[in-house]
Amino acid sequence: MKLLVAALASELQAFPAEIDGFDRLVTGPGKLMATYGLxxxxxxxxxxxIIVVGTAGAVSDAIAxxxxxxSSAIQHDVQDLDGTVGQHVSLPARLETGRAGVTIATGDIFVDDVDAVARITSLGGVLVDMETYAFVWVAQKFGVPIRVVRVVSDRAQDGATQVWDEVVAACSAQLWDFMQREYSL
Structure with a gap:
């Protein structure tokens, strides 16, 4: 049995309520809710x-x-005792999923401004969300393989919150199409 995970129910709106071979989990947004739920x-x-699906903002113009x-997750909203942004006082700076792909920066803020984008880009992130780091950390603690699949919902710039509200249905449809192809559903 596989576990299909999303932070928000709206990210699964195009998915059927029941999928053979999968349990479904909606955790709620942010690192704490993701950690608790998973x-x-x-x-x-x-x-x-574990297959995590959902939306993410693009912070790099190079990302399609x-x-x-x-492939990896970092945190953009933490700093260590020396004040180094992206370094946590007790957690790894980077977590790997074991898959080829992109680096996502996780933080408990909705990124929609140029300054935050610059900070995240300087840390090596090309996508941004609010849960992936937590999902990967928990999966690793339990020894369960994890795949995180994100669809670009916005460019994480001014006004991204309005754009996200308008495109989440289309993003969910793209993710469901992807899941059908990848998992022969």
């Missing part, structure tokens, strides 16, 4: 793989629209 799910059942596998 930990509870993995504590209650055994899964062969569409769907991207995530």
């Amino acid at each position: 930990t509870r799910a993995l504590d209650a059942a055994v899964y062969d793989e 629209t569409g769907i991207h596998d995530v």
